Amino acid sequence: MSAVTVRVPAKVNLQLGVGPLRDDGYHDLVNVFHAVSLFDEVTAEPAGRLEVRVEAALDARVDVGGVPADDDNLAARAARLVAARLGVEPRVALRIRKAIPVAGGMAGGSADAAAALVACARLWDDPGEPALDRDDLVELGAEIGSDVPFAVLGGTAVGVGRGERLTSALTRGTFHWVFATAGFGLSTPAVYAECDRLRELRGEPAPQPSVSEELMTALATGDAKGLGAALTNDLEEAALSLRPSLGRVLDAGRELGAIGALVSGSGPTCAFLAGTEEDADGLARALDGAGVAAQVHRASGPVPGATVV
Ligand SMILES: C[C@](O)(CO)[C@H](O)COP(=O)(O)OP(=O)(O)OC[C@H]1O[C@@H](n2ccc(N)nc2=O)[C@H](O)[C@@H]1O
Numbered sequence: 487m488s489a490v491t492v493r494v495p496a497k498v499n500l501q502l503g504v505g506p507l508r509d510d511g512y513h514d515l516v517n518v519f520h521a522v523s524l525f526d527e528v529t530a531e532p533a534g535r536l537e538v539r540v541e542a543a544l545d546a547r548v549d550v551g552g553v554p555a556d557d558d559n560l561a562a563r564a565a566r567l568v569a570a571r572l573g574v575e576p577r578v579a580l581r582i583r584k585a586i587p588v589a590g591g592m593a594g595g596s597a598d599a600a601a602a603l604v605a606c607a608r609l610w611d612d613p614g615e616p617a618l619d620r621d622d623l624v625e626l627g628a629e630i631g632s633d634v635p636f637a638v639l640g641g642t643a644v645g646v647g648r649g650e651r652l653t654s655a656l657t658r659g660t661f662h663w664v665f666a667t668a669g670f671g672l673s674t675p676a677v678y679a680e681c682d683r684l685r686e687l688r689g690e691p692a693p694q695p696s697v698s699e700e701l702m703t704a705l706a707t708g709d710a711k712g713l714g715a716a717l718t719n720d721l722e723e724a725a726l727s728l729r730p731s732l733g734r735v736l737d738a739g740r741e742l743g744a745i746g747a748l749v750s751g752s753g754p755t756c757a758f759l760a761g762t763e764e765d766a767d768g769l770a771r772a773l774d775g776a777g778v779a780a781q782v783h784r785a786s787g788p789v790p791g792a793t794v795v
């Protein structure tokens with residue numbers, strides 16, 4: 487087989503309930519993932535050895551400077567895992583075209599890992615009698631990072647454990663989003679640590695999170711207003727504590743008509759829900775004009791996970 491290209495979406499967390507810190511350094515979560523139409527592409531092509539090339543997607547003003555173009559890239563780790571599982575050498579050139587903001591809380595690195603899992607399995611597995619199915623790739627993804635399994639699956643899903651044990655959620659229709667990126671990144675471990683610190687400061691025991699019924703009902707009935715009201719993120723306070731300027735971005739989105747607003751995952755990207763596609767277009771233009779964000783993107787969800795194109 488020659489080259490395989492896989493398209494993979496970004497995510498926003500519709501509910502991020504953070505429980506106690508576990509002995510292994512992770513937190514128990516209730517993590518409602520939602521895949522949105524902001525895509526990276528990974529092309530895998532047979533080569534003499536494992537190589538990684540990272541570039542910004544055409545028309546995307548993504549700064550790829552901080553993304554490793556070596557073995558540390560999560561996509562390279564994914565290629566090695568698939569090769570080990572199939573008993574082949576990881577002789578592949580991975581070309582990553584990024585449109586998902588880097589270190590933005592939208593799981594860009596995890597998305598590339600998921601795309602590489604799917605692409606390398608397609609390159610190396612026996613098409614007649616595949617050794618690895620989608621579920622195996624979801625499982626392999628958990629060895630790379632907590633967000634990787636969802637990027638393989640896509641759609642909307644509830645993640646428990648550290649976010650890697652997934653169940654698809656019922657949704658109706660399409661939701662329209664606007665994303666405001668920041669000119670800086672936030673480190674995921676630093677944001678979780680800040681969440682713990684703030685809780686300790688208040689003497690507040692970490693709650694055991696549970697899935698929001700309001701959220702599930704809004705998703706199942708396609709109720710954008712209900713969804714906007716039910717969005718929650720336990721990491722938001724921590725992200726705002728580390729970067730108070732994000733508060734102004736959230737306020738601007740709300741004032742300009744968003745029906746829901748929150749920090750995406752560990753931030754710093756802020757996510758805004760609009761009632762209709764037209765509303766989202768208007769909100770994106772207004773937010774751009776307000777000059778509070780580095781970049782403003784329109785997207786919709788749910789969309790499928792890593793898919794061969
Ligand atoms: C913030 C989210 O993006 C929301 O989906 C994820 O929880 C983070 O997922 P991720 O980037 O794939 O994170 P991983 O690579 O698995 O873990 C990076 C670090 O984040 C923290 N981490 C992550 C997941 C989790 N359930 N609890 C944690 O405390 C830990 O410090 C961990 O060392």
Ligand SMILES: Nc1ncnc2c1ncn2[C@@H]1O[C@H](COP(=O)(O)OP(=O)(O)OP(=O)(O)O)[C@@H](O)[C@H]1O
Nearest residue numbers: 559560588589590591592593594595596598633674
């Ligand atoms: N393919 C990749 N794309 C982006 N970053 C990568 C990749 N591989 C490794 N990294 C590293 O991971 C760090 C976090 O990048 P990423 O874009 O995944 O953050 P994020 O979107 O905040 O993740 P999450 O939402 O899962 O917490 C980067 O600073 C970079 O050093």
